[in-house]
Amino acid sequence: MRVRDSGILLALFVLVVALSLATQTFLTQGNLVNLLDQAVIVGLLTCGITLCMICGVFDLSASAVLAVSAVVGVLAARGGGVALGFGAAVLTGALLGALNGAAVVLLRVHSFIVTLALSIVYRGLALVITAGAIVYPDPARLTEFQSLSWPTALGGVTVPSLLLLAVSAVTSLVLWRTTLGRRVYAVGGNPEAARLSGIRVGPVRIVVFTISGVCAALAGLVLAARGGSAQASMGTLLELSAIAAAVIGGTSILGGEGAIWRGMIGVLILTLIGNGFNLLGWDTTYRPIVEGLLILAAVGTDYALRHREE
Amino acid sequence: MTGPLLLEGITKSYAGTTVLHGVDLRVEPGRTHGLVGENGAGKSTLVKVLCGVTTPGAGRIVADGRAMRLDSPRAARAHGIALVTQEVALVPRLTVLENVMLGRWTHRAGWWRPRADRLLFDGLLGRTGFALDADRPVRELPVADQQRVEILRALASGARVLALDEPTALLPRTEAERLLDLLGTLAADGMAIVLVSHRLEEVLSACDVVTVLRDGRHVLTAPAAEQTPRSLVQHMVGRPIEVLYPEPAPVAADAPVVLSAAGLPQVERLDVRAGEIVGLAGLTGSGRSAVLRLLFGADRRTSGHVTVDGHPVRPASPRHAMAEGMALVPESRKEQGLVLVRSLRENLALAGLSTRQHAGFVRRAAEAREVGRWLDRLDVRAADPRGRTAGLSGGNQQKAMFGKWLMREPKVLLVDEPTRGVDVVVKVEIHRLLVELAARGVAVLMVSSEIEEVLGLSHRVLVMRGGRVAGEFARGAEREDVMELAFAGRPR
Numbered sequence: 001m002r003v004r005d006s007g008i009l010l011a012l013f014v015l016v017v018a019l020s021l022a023t024q025t026f027l028t029q030g031n032l033v034n035l036l037d038q039a040v041i042v043g044l045l046t047c048g049i050t051l052c053m054i055c056g057v058f059d060l061s062a063s064a065v066l067a068v069s070a071v072v073g074v075l076a077a078r079g080g081g082v083a084l085g086f087g088a089a090v091l092t093g094a095l096l097g098a099l100n101g102a103a104v105v106l107l108r109v110h111s112f113i114v115t116l117a118l119s120i121v122y123r124g125l126a127l128v129i130t131a132g133a134i135v136y137p138d139p140a141r142l143t144e145f146q147s148l149s150w151p152t153a154l155g156g157v158t159v160p161s162l163l164l165l166a167v168s169a170v171t172s173l174v175l176w177r178t179t180l181g182r183r184v185y186a187v188g189g190n191p192e193a194a195r196l197s198g199i200r201v202g203p204v205r206i207v208v209f210t211i212s213g214v215c216a217a218l219a220g221l222v223l224a225a226r227g228g229s230a231q232a233s234m235g236t237l238l239e240l241s242a243i244a245a246a247v248i249g250g251t252s253i254l255g256g257e258g259a260i261w262r263g264m265i266g267v268l269i270l271t272l273i274g275n276g277f278n279l280l281g282w283d284t285t286y287r288p289i290v291e292g293l294l295i296l297a298a299v300g301t302d303y304a305l306r307h308r309e310e
Numbered sequence: 311m312t313g314p315l316l317l318e319g320i321t322k323s324y325a326g327t328t329v330l331h332g333v334d335l336r337v338e339p340g341r342t343h344g345l346v347g348e349n350g351a352g353k354s355t356l357v358k359v360l361c362g363v364t365t366p367g368a369g370r371i372v373a374d375g376r377a378m379r380l381d382s383p384r385a386a387r388a389h390g391i392a393l394v395t396q397e398v399a400l401v402p403r404l405t406v407l408e409n410v411m412l413g414r415w416t417h418r419a420g421w422w423r424p425r426a427d428r429l430l431f432d433g434l435l436g437r438t439g440f441a442l443d444a445d446r447p448v449r450e451l452p453v454a455d456q457q458r459v460e461i462l463r464a465l466a467s468g469a470r471v472l473a474l475d476e477p478t479a480l481l482p483r484t485e486a487e488r489l490l491d492l493l494g495t496l497a498a499d500g501m502a503i504v505l506v507s508h509r510l511e512e513v514l515s516a517c518d519v520v521t522v523l524r525d526g527r528h529v530l531t532a533p534a535a536e537q538t539p540r541s542l543v544q545h546m547v548g549r550p551i552e553v554l555y556p557e558p559a560p561v562a563a564d565a566p567v568v569l570s571a572a573g574l575p576q577v578e579r580l581d582v583r584a585g586e587i588v589g590l591a592g593l594t595g596s597g598r599s600a601v602l603r604l605l606f607g608a609d610r611r612t613s614g615h616v617t618v619d620g621h622p623v624r625p626a627s628p629r630h631a632m633a634e635g636m637a638l639v640p641e642s643r644k645e646q647g648l649v650l651v652r653s654l655r656e657n658l659a660l661a662g663l664s665t666r667q668h669a670g671f672v673r674r675a676a677e678a679r680e681v682g683r684w685l686d687r688l689d690v691r692a693a694d695p696r697g698r699t700a701g702l703s704g705g706n707q708q709k710a711m712f713g714k715w716l717m718r719e720p721k722v723l724l725v726d727e728p729t730r731g732v733d734v735v736v737k738v739e740i741h742r743l744l745v746e747l748a749a750r751g752v753a754v755l756m757v758s759s760e761i762e763e764v765l766g767l768s769h770r771v772l773v774m775r776g777g778r779v780a781g782e783f784a785r786g787a788e789r790e791d792v793m794e795l796a797f798a799g800r801p802r
Contacts, residue, residue, distance in 0.1 A: 178670045179663040186660055189649035196608055196638060196646055197661040197714070198629035256651040 007301065008250050012265055015272045023279045031275070033156045039271040040160040041235070044219035045242035046263040047164075047171045048097075048212030053246055054175070055208045056188035056255030057111035061100055062216045062239035064122035069093040069213075070220030070230040071126050074145075077137045082144045085137070089217045096122060097213020101206030119239075126232035134231040148225035160222040167215060172260040174211075184208060189256025244291070245270055248298040269294070313374050314338045315391075315471055315502060320359055320369035322352075329355050330526045332369065337471060342493055342503040344517035344534060346510060348546050348793075349594050349759040352526040353506045357473045360504065361393035362386030391471040392464030400459060402449035406442050407431050410462045434462050438492055454485045461492075472496065473504040478512060479595065490516040508593055510539040510797055524548050543793050555766030556742050559749040561586045566619075568753035569605070569636075569722045573614035576601050577772070577779040582722065582753040587744065589768030590757045592796050597777040598757040599641055602724045605755070606638040607631045618722055632661065635721035639711050639728065641757075643704070647711040650700040654692050655681050657699050658714045684713040689739065705736030712743065723747060725756045729763065741767060761789055761796075 019026040045062045052059045069089040077085025100118055104111045137145040151158050175181040183204045186194040195201050219238075224230040245266030251258025273291060277284045317335040321328065330352045337343055337360075345353045358364045360371070362380035370377045373389065380386045383393065400409045407428065416426035431444055440458045442451075448459055457477060464472050474493070478486035493503050493516060507513050513520055514534050522530040522545040530545045561583055569582040576597050582588050590598045603609045605616055610626035617623060624630040628638070640646035648657050658681045659666070666673045666680065685695060688709040692702055699707060708729070715723065728744060729737040744767055748754050758764050764771055771783045773795045781795050 177672060177674075179667045179672055180670060182656060182660070182663055182672060185652055185656065186649050189651045190645075192646050193649050194660070196606075196628050196640060198632045199660070199663075200629065252651075256649060 007305075008248070008262065008265055008269075008298075012269055012272075015269060015276070019272065019276050019279065022276075025279055026275075029155060031279070033151070033158065033161075035271055035275050036161040036164075037158045038274070039267050040158075040164045040222055041219045042238060042241045042245060042270065043164045043264060043267045044167055044215045044222070045238055046245045046267050047167050047260055048208075048215030049239060049242040050246045050249075050251050050258055050260055050263040051171060051175070051184065051208045052111075052212050053243070053251050053253060054188045054255060054258045055184045055205060056191065057104060057205055057208065058115060058243070059097075059100060059209060059212045060112060060115040060239055061096070061119035061122055062212060062219075062242060063235040063237060064119035064126070065093055065096045065100075065213050065216040066220035066223070066235045066238070067126045067230070067232055068096060068122050068129070068220075069217035070224040070234060071129050071135055071232065073217075073221055074135045074137050074224055074230040075129070077141060077145055078135075082137070082141055085145070086148075086221060089221050090214055093213040093215075093217025093220070094210050095213070097210040097216070098206055100213065101209030104209070105202040105205055123232060130230075130232050132232065134229050136229045142228055146225050146228055148221060160226075163218060163222065167218065168260050168264055171211065171215075175260060180204070180207065185256055187255075241270065242267075244295045248295060250298075253299075266298075312339070315360075316372040317356070317360060318370050318372060320356065320366045320371075322355055322359060322364065322366050328526060330359070330366070333523065333526070333528045335360075335521060335528070336531070337502045337504055338519075339470065339502045340497055340500050341519055342497045342505060342517045344513035344520040345504060345506045345523065346508075346513055346520060346542055346546065347523035348761070350525075351523040351546070353523055354475055355526075356523065357393065357475050357504060357506055360386070360471075361391055361473055363393065387467050387469070390467075390469050391473070392467055392469035394457065394460045394464060394472065394474045394477055400448045400456060400463075403447055405445050405447055406451070406459055406462075407444040409448050409459050410434070410466050412463070414467060430466065431462075434465050437465070438462065438495075454481050454489075457481070457489070469501070471502045471504070473506070475506045476508065477505070478507060478509060486512070508797060510542050514539065514542075522546055539794070539797075540790070543790055543797065547789055547793065554738075555762075556745045558587050558745045558767060558769060559585065561769055565751075569616075569618055569755065570620075571605060571614060571616045574601065574604055574611070574616075575613060576604075576774065576777060580755075580772075580779075582755050584721075584751045584753055585748050586770070587748045587754040587756060587768045589764035589771045590755065590774060591761055591764045591771055591792055592774030594759060596774040596796070598774050599726050600777075601774075602638060602726050602755065602757060605631075606636055606724055608638065608640075632718065632720075636724065637661075637715035637718055637720035637722070638724045639715055639726065641726040641730070643707045643711055647714075648699050648707060651698060653697060654685070654690065654695040654699050654702070654710055657710055658684060658717060661714050662718050680717060681713075684717055685710075688713050688716075688743070705732040708732050708736065708740065712740065716747075720752065722753045722755070725754065727758055728756060729758070729760070761792055765789060765792065 025031055049059055049062060069092040072092045073085045073089030076088035100115050103118060104114045107114060148159055152162065175184065183199050186199060187201050187204045191201050223234055246263040247253060248269055249262030249266035251262050270291060274287060277287050315337040317333065319332040319334065320330050321332050322330040333356055335356065347353045355364065359366045362383045362385050365381050371380055378389055401412065410431055411427045416423045416430065435442065440462065442455060442458060448456060477489060481489065490512065493505065497503050505513065505517060514537060517534045520532060520534045520537055522542060524546055529548065562585060565583040565585050567581045568584050571580040590601060592598050604611050607624060607627045607630065615622065618634040618636060621634050623634050644650060655678065659677050666676045681695065690706050690709045690713065692706060699710065728740050744754060756768065765787060769785050771787060771792060772779045773781045773792055775796055775798060783792060
């Protein structure tokens with residue numbers, strides 16, 4: 001294990017120990033369950049965005065895809081039942097993700113710009129679908145719809161937390177064990193070498209965007225289930241938190257390197273900071289400053305370590 | 311600076327490879343000094359040292375009895391030394407005038423004086439006889455004019471020493487002649503000119519003095535009038551370095567043609583038989599790599615037709631070329647060959663992922679076994695095959711690149727610079743490997759900048775010049791003959 005790996009684990013460990021010692025409440029079951037639940041939305045987005053970053057592309061449309069998928073999910077649930085709603089949301093996420101990928105591949109413009117532009121389009125789309133209003137599932141199915149956000153018998157751990165565990169496990173498996181994962185790393189690390197090795201670079205990129213879209217849709221469903229509603233402006237700018245989490249964990253913004261577990265550690269660290277501010281009763285107006293400096297420190301360390309290696 | 315500029319004992323190494331071994335050079339005002347040598351002889355590096363683009367590991371640069379520190383192009387310019395390279399370094403959006411005056415605008419108390427700039431510029435035009443529109447953006451100009459802008463820039467900076475690296479390589483004949491005439495005029499004005507060129511006749515006609523470099527060493531400095539292209543080539547070649555090339559096995563009389571191409575822009579017809587090694591010789595930029603890339607579909611073929619064992623190969627799909635049994639070991643490990651941030655194992659496995667998978671999952675045991683076998687066979691030394699490839703030596707990386715493609719057991723192996731940047735031991739290993747592959751029936755098409763390598767390993771040698779195959783030699787051809795064809799005069 002290299003310095004970069006141990007560094008980030010150490011940071012997490014220090015935070016956990018510090019909070020355990022400084023507060024009576026941190027190491028309670030209630031707080032830990034709560035902590036995990038808070039990490040879910042950004043965590044789900046981070047799974048998809050980490051895949052994209054490893055593949056050398058950025059998905060800045062994740063939160064907009066989240067909103068469209070949630071809106072479609074709620075409306076579909078109203079028309080044809082909760083199961084249909086969930087299905088429709090996931091399908092929407094996949095389609096919009098694939099569209100991102102296709103646009104990036106066909107236009108040959110940097111993914112940053114393409115997904116930024118498309119995110120505006122998607123927000124607009126959500127606005128058109130909802131006519132600017134908040135949409136709700138019909139009251140008879142509200143309980144069933146919201147069951148997605150409930151605690152389970154597993155010590156009160158919520159359904160969303162389990163969903164995040166499942167999604168991060170599946171995406172990790174894809175990266176570590178499948179030929180697709182190998183292609184994703186290769187395309188991100190050196191697209192030309194990948195192409196000359198017979199890898200179809202475009203389709204690989206479309207697939208990672210599609211997966212990112214599905215992750216965003218799942219995050220959208222969780223958010224809609226918690227609030228019992230959906231609207232065009234939900235989740236705005238959360239993809240930036242997800243990118244930050246991935247980077248804090250040590251996934252390279254240059255592509256070719258990184259892992260889902262790293263992103264999850266990044267999400268946990270960000271969530272712990274928020275949690276710590278609350279538990280310690282600190283003024284939360286300072287929280288963004290701490291988070292921003294942390295991201296800077298993470299990127300700076302990553303750069304320094306990378307240069308030492310080469 | 312009024313007296314000569316002396317480069318003394320210049321030594322330079324890149325990543326352990328020494329490219330200049332204590333080279334001396336004396337640059338005199340009022341003289342045009344030609345610098346010639348084979349690819350990799352160290353000409354460009356020497357010029358870069360002179361102009362502060364790279365700093366030498368040892369040696370010093372002396373003018374007027376004082377050693378100078380030229381650790382940046384800026385420092386060199388301050389000493390009146392300017393460089394004009396093949397890659398034009400101008401700001402494309404700015405006008406001719408703005409580029410020429412960039413960084414040395416005339417000013418008084420911080421206020422720019424555009425009219426004074428224009429006067430200066432007009433003066434320079436008068437001195438050089440260039441016809442350039444001062445207000446046209448540089449990007450709209452043809453290459454020859456952009457080069458003129460660079461020369462004007464050097465003059466505007468008050469350069470006393472002007473070095474030009476292959477200035478005529480991209481110019482048509484008449485333009486090249488005009489440029490050489492101008493260099494003569496500038497030298498007559500008292501400037502010192504250093505001209506690096508592959509075109510020997512051109513060097514002999516334009517220069518007063520000529521220096522030959524070979525393998526990073528100074529071989530000869532003599533008045534140009536005493537030399538001929540043939541004598542220069544002999545000095546460039548020298549006594550061949552004693553690398554024993556393994557003798558390729560003779561190609562069976564009935565060996566079938568495996569790779570066949572027709573109607574490519576570079577070559578009308580190209581056939582490589584099973585067991586045959588065909589070498590592509592020529593200067594850098596003569597289009598050797600382009601042939602390999604077109605055959606493999608790495609660049610799209612817009613004309614011509616390629617077959618492997620009679621099966622047509624699609625014009626722009628490396629993937630399809632691979633499926634038909636082709637492999638390309640590319641020129642650059644870093645840019646094209648390897649994913650340096652990934653492990654050795656992943657890199658070797660990359661070209662054959664689909665052959666070792668089950669329902670989309672990598673069969674890791676099979677992969678580790680197969681990769682391990684090739685690492686052993688090629689003697690790739692790595693502490694851990696799961697570590698980053700970036701940490702390995704050039705030789706190990708090069709062998710890894712071969713391993714990646716040999717794992718696919720190709721019928722046709724295209725190799726671009728098989729031994730670039732590797733030490734002698736690995737070089738010999740790769741030579742043996744290529745001969746052995748051919749002996750087992752692989753059709754090999756090899757590009758190399760090292761003429762000995764091409765002559766030593768190939769059954770047949772094709773010589774390229776100016777983007778076309780200019781001639782063919784059977785095994786046993788003389789090195790001088792091949793080089794003369796590759797270096798021959800000006801392009802048509």
